[in-house]
Amino acid sequence: MQAQGTPTAALATRLVTTVKIFARSEVGWKAKLIFAAILALLVGANGLNVANSFVNRNLMSAVEQRRVGEFVRQAQLTLAVFAGSTIVAVLARFGEERLGLVWREFMTERCVAAYMAKG
Secondary structure: OOOOOOHHHHHHHHHHHHHHHHHHOOOHHHHHHHHHHHHHHHHHHHHHHHHHHHHHHHHHHHHHOOOHHHHHHHHHHHHHHHHHHHHHHHHHHHHHHHHHHHHHHHHHHHHHHHHHHOO
C-alpha cells in the first residue's frame, strides 16, 4: 500500500474527485444507468457461464450414455445458452463503449470550458 502524498495516491484522489463530479453532472444519470446496465449484464453473463457448465456436463453425459434424444435436447440447450451468452456479451461491450463515449464527451467539454475561462 502506498503512503499518502505519493503520486499514486494523488492520482487516485483526482480520479475519485473527477468521477464524483461526473456522476453529479447533467449526464451523470445516463452514466449511472449505463453502469448499472453493465453490472447487470456482467452478472447475467456469469449466470449463463454457470448454466453453460451444467448444460455441457449433461451433454457429455448423454453422449457417454448413448442417449440420442437427451443428446439432441442438450445440444439445443447448448446452442440457446451460447446465443444468450453472445447477446449478453455484445450488449455489455456496447455499454462499456457507450459509457466511455459519455465520459470522453463530458471531459472534453469540461476541459475546453476550463481552458476558455482562463482567457
